[in-house]
Amino acid sequence: MALLLATLMLIQNRMSQTQNVADTSATHQETLLILGVDSQDSSMVGHRSDVIMLMRMRHDPEWIDIVSVPRDSLVDLPDCAGSHATEHSGKKDKLNSAFAYGSVADVDDRGSAQAGMDCAAMAITEEAGIPIDDTIATTFNGVTGIIDSLGGADLPVDDGGRIVREGKGEQHFSGQGVVTQLRARKTETGGSDLSRINHQQEILGALLDYYRSEGIIDSSGSVNSMKEFTALLTALTNGTATTVSLNDVRSLMQRAASTPVSTATLPTGPADDGVNAVWTQQTTQFWQAYKNGEDLPK
The missing domain is CATH 3.40.630.190 (LCP protein)
Structure with missing residues:
Protein backbone atom coordinates (compact mmCIF):
# COMPACT_ATOMS: atom_id res chain seq x y z
CA MET A 1 0.00 0.00 0.00
CA ALA A 2 2.82 2.44 -0.77
CA LEU A 3 0.63 4.63 -2.91
CA LEU A 4 -2.38 3.70 -0.83
CA LEU A 5 -0.65 5.58 1.97
CA ALA A 6 1.69 7.94 0.13
CA THR A 7 -0.74 9.16 -2.53
CA LEU A 8 -4.09 8.74 -0.81
CA MET A 9 -2.70 10.56 2.21
CA LEU A 10 -2.01 13.49 -0.09
CA ILE A 11 -5.47 13.59 -1.61
CA GLN A 12 -7.88 12.25 1.00
CA ASN A 13 -8.79 15.71 2.26
CA ARG A 14 -9.88 16.77 -1.21
CA MET A 15 -12.67 14.17 -1.30
CA SER A 16 -15.11 16.34 0.63
CA GLN A 17 -14.56 19.11 -1.92
CA THR A 18 -15.46 16.98 -4.95
CA GLN A 19 -18.97 15.76 -4.25
CA ASN A 20 -20.83 18.33 -6.37
CA VAL A 21 -18.84 18.92 -9.52
CA ALA A 22 -19.46 19.56 -13.17
CA ASP A 23 -19.07 16.77 -15.71
CA THR A 24 -15.41 15.84 -16.09
CA SER A 25 -15.66 13.39 -18.98
CA ALA A 26 -12.47 12.78 -20.90
CA THR A 27 -11.27 10.11 -23.29
CA HIS A 28 -7.56 10.54 -22.54
CA GLN A 29 -6.84 8.65 -19.34
CA GLU A 30 -4.34 6.36 -17.63
CA THR A 31 -4.90 3.66 -15.01
CA LEU A 32 -2.59 2.76 -12.14
CA LEU A 33 -3.27 -0.48 -10.25
CA ILE A 34 -2.53 -0.28 -6.51
CA LEU A 35 -2.14 -3.52 -4.54
CA GLY A 36 -1.74 -4.04 -0.79
CA VAL A 37 -0.29 -7.52 -0.32
CA ASP A 38 -1.28 -9.53 2.76
CA SER A 39 2.19 -10.03 4.21
CA GLN A 40 3.84 -8.55 7.29
CA ASP A 41 7.39 -9.06 6.03
CA SER A 42 9.00 -7.86 2.81
CA SER A 43 8.18 -11.04 0.88
CA MET A 44 5.24 -11.03 -1.51
CA VAL A 45 5.57 -14.58 -2.84
CA GLY A 46 2.34 -16.55 -2.55
CA HIS A 47 0.43 -13.82 -0.70
CA ARG A 48 -2.90 -12.37 -1.81
CA SER A 49 -3.52 -8.73 -2.64
CA ASP A 50 -6.07 -7.83 0.01
CA VAL A 51 -6.25 -4.19 -1.08
CA ILE A 52 -7.08 -3.60 -4.75
CA MET A 53 -7.55 -0.08 -6.06
CA LEU A 54 -7.49 1.58 -9.46
CA MET A 55 -6.34 5.15 -9.85
CA ARG A 56 -7.78 6.60 -13.05
CA MET A 57 -6.04 9.79 -14.16
CA ARG A 58 -8.08 11.83 -16.62
CA HIS A 59 -6.89 14.78 -18.67
CA ASP A 60 -8.60 17.85 -20.15
CA PRO A 61 -9.70 18.57 -17.48
CA GLU A 62 -7.31 17.04 -14.94
CA TRP A 63 -9.12 14.66 -12.59
CA ILE A 64 -8.28 11.60 -10.48
CA ASP A 65 -10.70 8.81 -9.59
CA ILE A 66 -9.89 6.21 -6.93
CA VAL A 67 -11.86 2.97 -7.37
CA SER A 68 -11.86 0.34 -4.62
CA VAL A 69 -12.38 -3.15 -6.05
CA PRO A 70 -13.72 -5.79 -3.61
CA ARG A 71 -11.01 -8.42 -3.16
CA ASP A 72 -13.62 -11.20 -2.86
CA SER A 73 -14.88 -10.64 -6.42
CA LEU A 74 -15.10 -13.99 -8.22
CA VAL A 75 -13.40 -13.84 -11.64
CA ASP A 76 -12.00 -16.22 -14.25
CA LEU A 77 -8.28 -16.30 -13.54
CA PRO A 78 -6.05 -15.46 -16.52
CA ASP A 79 -3.35 -17.63 -18.10
CA CYS A 80 -0.33 -16.12 -16.36
CA ALA A 81 3.30 -17.24 -16.58
CA GLY A 82 4.54 -20.12 -14.44
CA SER A 83 3.25 -23.56 -13.59
CA HIS A 84 1.36 -22.51 -10.44
CA ALA A 85 -0.55 -19.76 -12.24
CA THR A 86 -1.21 -21.96 -15.27
CA GLU A 87 -2.70 -24.63 -13.00
CA HIS A 88 -5.46 -22.19 -11.98
CA SER A 89 -5.97 -20.60 -15.39
CA GLY A 90 -9.63 -20.29 -16.36
CA LYS A 91 -10.90 -21.28 -12.92
CA LYS A 92 -13.25 -19.14 -10.85
CA ASP A 93 -11.49 -17.68 -7.84
CA LYS A 94 -11.22 -14.49 -5.84
CA LEU A 95 -9.62 -11.58 -7.63
CA ASN A 96 -7.03 -11.22 -4.88
CA SER A 97 -5.67 -14.72 -5.65
CA ALA A 98 -4.33 -13.60 -9.06
CA PHE A 99 -1.34 -11.89 -7.45
CA ALA A 100 -0.66 -14.89 -5.21
CA TYR A 101 -0.67 -17.42 -8.05
CA GLY A 102 1.28 -15.17 -10.38
CA SER A 103 3.92 -14.29 -7.79
CA VAL A 104 5.22 -17.85 -7.67
CA ALA A 105 5.66 -18.02 -11.45
CA ASP A 106 8.80 -20.06 -12.08
CA VAL A 107 9.47 -19.02 -15.66
CA ASP A 108 9.39 -15.24 -15.30
CA ASP A 109 12.89 -13.82 -15.02
CA ARG A 110 11.73 -10.41 -13.78
CA GLY A 111 11.04 -11.55 -10.25
CA SER A 112 8.10 -12.89 -8.31
CA ALA A 113 6.57 -9.54 -7.35
CA GLN A 114 6.65 -8.40 -10.96
CA ALA A 115 5.02 -11.64 -12.07
CA GLY A 116 2.31 -11.22 -9.43
CA MET A 117 1.62 -7.66 -10.53
CA ASP A 118 1.42 -8.79 -14.15
CA CYS A 119 -1.09 -11.51 -13.28
CA ALA A 120 -3.27 -9.19 -11.18
CA ALA A 121 -3.28 -6.58 -13.94
CA MET A 122 -4.12 -9.24 -16.53
CA ALA A 123 -7.05 -10.47 -14.41
CA ILE A 124 -8.59 -7.00 -14.28
CA THR A 125 -7.94 -6.28 -17.95
CA GLU A 126 -9.48 -9.56 -19.13
CA GLU A 127 -12.47 -9.41 -16.78
CA ALA A 128 -13.26 -5.69 -16.95
CA GLY A 129 -11.70 -4.66 -20.25
CA ILE A 130 -9.61 -2.01 -18.48
CA PRO A 131 -5.98 -1.69 -19.66
CA ILE A 132 -3.51 -1.20 -16.80
CA ASP A 133 -0.66 1.23 -17.51
CA ASP A 134 1.38 0.66 -14.33
CA THR A 135 1.18 -1.19 -11.02
CA ILE A 136 2.39 -0.56 -7.48
CA ALA A 137 2.36 -3.28 -4.82
CA THR A 138 3.47 -3.12 -1.20
CA THR A 139 3.31 -5.34 1.86
CA PHE A 140 1.86 -4.39 5.22
CA ALA A 235 10.42 2.81 4.12
CA LEU A 236 9.01 3.05 0.61
CA THR A 237 11.81 0.84 -0.72
CA ASN A 238 11.14 -1.87 1.88
CA GLY A 239 8.46 -4.31 0.82
CA THR A 240 7.43 -2.32 -2.24
CA ALA A 241 7.47 -3.27 -5.92
CA THR A 242 6.44 -1.11 -8.84
CA THR A 243 6.54 -0.75 -12.59
CA VAL A 244 6.76 3.02 -12.03
CA SER A 245 10.12 4.78 -11.72
CA LEU A 246 10.96 6.87 -8.64
CA ASN A 247 10.71 10.03 -10.75
CA ASP A 248 7.26 8.94 -11.94
CA VAL A 249 6.16 8.30 -8.35
CA ARG A 250 7.36 11.77 -7.37
CA SER A 251 5.49 13.33 -10.31
CA LEU A 252 2.37 11.35 -9.43
CA MET A 253 2.47 12.55 -5.82
CA GLN A 254 2.85 16.16 -6.95
CA ARG A 255 -0.01 15.77 -9.39
CA ALA A 256 -2.25 14.12 -6.81
CA ALA A 257 -1.67 17.01 -4.41
CA SER A 258 -3.03 19.54 -6.89
CA THR A 259 -5.73 17.61 -8.78
CA PRO A 260 -9.43 17.18 -7.87
CA VAL A 261 -10.21 13.67 -6.66
CA SER A 262 -13.33 11.55 -6.37
CA THR A 263 -13.74 8.05 -4.95
CA ALA A 264 -15.97 5.11 -5.78
CA THR A 265 -16.37 1.45 -4.89
CA LEU A 266 -17.06 -1.07 -7.64
CA PRO A 267 -20.68 -2.27 -7.30
CA THR A 268 -21.05 -6.04 -6.92
CA GLY A 269 -23.68 -8.57 -5.91
CA PRO A 270 -23.57 -11.48 -3.43
CA ALA A 271 -22.31 -14.84 -4.67
CA ASP A 272 -24.35 -18.00 -4.12
CA ASP A 273 -22.04 -18.99 -1.25
CA GLY A 274 -23.11 -15.87 0.65
CA VAL A 275 -19.46 -14.94 1.26
CA ASN A 276 -17.89 -13.79 -1.99
CA ALA A 277 -19.00 -11.20 -4.55
CA VAL A 278 -19.98 -11.48 -8.21
CA TRP A 279 -19.99 -8.85 -10.93
CA THR A 280 -23.46 -7.86 -12.09
CA GLN A 281 -25.07 -5.75 -14.81
CA GLN A 282 -24.45 -2.75 -12.58
CA THR A 283 -20.76 -3.70 -12.51
CA THR A 284 -20.70 -3.84 -16.31
CA GLN A 285 -22.28 -0.39 -16.53
CA PHE A 286 -19.71 0.95 -14.05
CA TRP A 287 -16.80 -0.36 -16.14
CA GLN A 288 -18.33 1.09 -19.29
CA ALA A 289 -18.49 4.53 -17.68
CA TYR A 290 -14.88 4.05 -16.56
CA LYS A 291 -13.71 3.21 -20.08
CA ASN A 292 -15.67 6.12 -21.55
CA GLY A 293 -13.95 8.57 -19.22
CA GLU A 294 -17.23 9.49 -17.55
CA ASP A 295 -17.86 10.46 -13.94
CA LEU A 296 -18.36 7.35 -11.83
CA PRO A 297 -21.31 6.57 -9.54
CA LYS A 298 -20.41 6.73 -5.86
Missing part, protein backbone atom coordinates in the same frame (compact mmCIF):
# COMPACT_ATOMS: atom_id res chain seq x y z
CA ASN A 141 5.45 -4.27 6.45
CA GLY A 142 6.00 -1.41 4.02
CA VAL A 143 3.03 0.46 5.48
CA THR A 144 4.35 -0.07 9.01
CA GLY A 145 7.69 1.44 7.99
CA ILE A 146 6.04 4.43 6.33
CA ILE A 147 4.06 5.35 9.45
CA ASP A 148 6.95 4.70 11.84
CA SER A 149 9.25 6.82 9.66
CA LEU A 150 6.92 9.75 10.34
CA GLY A 151 6.87 9.14 14.10
CA GLY A 152 3.59 7.28 14.33
CA ALA A 153 0.34 9.19 14.68
CA ASP A 154 -2.10 10.45 17.33
CA LEU A 155 -5.45 9.43 15.88
CA PRO A 156 -9.09 9.83 16.95
CA VAL A 157 -10.81 6.65 18.12
CA ASP A 158 -14.33 5.59 18.95
CA ASP A 159 -15.44 3.96 22.21
CA GLY A 160 -14.17 0.60 20.95
CA GLY A 161 -10.71 1.90 20.11
CA ARG A 162 -11.29 1.86 16.35
CA ILE A 163 -9.57 4.58 14.35
CA VAL A 164 -12.14 7.00 12.92
CA ARG A 165 -12.01 10.36 11.14
CA GLU A 166 -13.73 12.06 14.07
CA GLY A 167 -13.80 10.41 17.49
CA LYS A 168 -14.45 11.05 21.17
CA GLY A 169 -10.88 10.35 22.25
CA GLU A 170 -7.36 10.11 20.90
CA GLN A 171 -4.67 7.43 20.96
CA HIS A 172 -1.08 7.23 19.73
CA PHE A 173 -0.53 4.54 17.11
CA SER A 174 2.66 2.99 15.81
CA GLY A 175 2.79 1.67 12.28
CA GLN A 176 1.95 -1.81 13.53
CA GLY A 177 -1.08 -0.52 15.40
CA VAL A 178 -2.47 1.12 12.28
CA VAL A 179 -1.74 -1.94 10.15
CA THR A 180 -3.57 -4.18 12.62
CA GLN A 181 -6.73 -2.15 11.99
CA LEU A 182 -6.11 -1.92 8.24
CA ARG A 183 -5.95 -5.72 8.12
CA ALA A 184 -8.97 -6.31 10.36
CA ARG A 185 -11.44 -8.71 8.76
CA LYS A 186 -14.34 -7.49 10.89
CA THR A 187 -15.60 -4.01 11.71
CA GLU A 188 -18.47 -2.70 13.82
CA THR A 189 -20.65 -2.72 10.71
CA GLY A 190 -19.87 -6.35 9.92
CA GLY A 191 -17.25 -8.54 8.28
CA SER A 192 -17.99 -7.73 4.66
CA ASP A 193 -15.36 -6.57 2.21
CA LEU A 194 -17.25 -3.30 1.72
CA SER A 195 -17.28 -2.47 5.44
CA ARG A 196 -13.54 -3.20 5.52
CA ILE A 197 -12.95 -0.85 2.58
CA ASN A 198 -14.94 1.89 4.31
CA HIS A 199 -12.90 1.54 7.50
CA GLN A 200 -9.63 1.66 5.56
CA GLN A 201 -10.72 4.93 3.95
CA GLU A 202 -11.61 6.28 7.41
CA ILE A 203 -8.14 5.35 8.71
CA LEU A 204 -6.35 6.99 5.78
CA GLY A 205 -8.39 10.16 6.23
CA ALA A 206 -7.48 10.28 9.93
CA LEU A 207 -3.79 9.80 9.11
CA LEU A 208 -3.80 12.65 6.63
CA ASP A 209 -5.60 14.96 9.07
CA TYR A 210 -2.95 14.26 11.71
CA TYR A 211 0.12 14.69 9.50
CA ARG A 212 -1.24 17.94 8.09
CA SER A 213 -2.17 19.31 11.52
CA GLU A 214 1.33 18.53 12.82
CA GLY A 215 2.95 20.23 9.83
CA ILE A 216 4.70 17.02 8.76
CA ILE A 217 3.07 17.10 5.32
CA ASP A 218 2.15 20.46 3.82
CA SER A 219 -0.70 21.37 1.50
CA SER A 220 1.40 20.69 -1.59
CA GLY A 221 2.09 17.11 -0.48
CA SER A 222 5.69 17.72 0.63
CA VAL A 223 7.27 16.15 3.72
CA ASN A 224 8.73 19.13 5.60
CA SER A 225 11.46 17.44 7.66
CA MET A 226 14.52 16.16 5.76
CA LYS A 227 14.98 13.50 8.45
CA GLU A 228 11.42 12.30 8.03
CA PHE A 229 11.63 12.53 4.24
CA THR A 230 14.76 10.35 4.20
CA ALA A 231 13.14 7.84 6.53
CA LEU A 232 10.01 7.83 4.37
CA LEU A 233 11.99 7.08 1.20
CA THR A 234 13.77 4.24 3.00
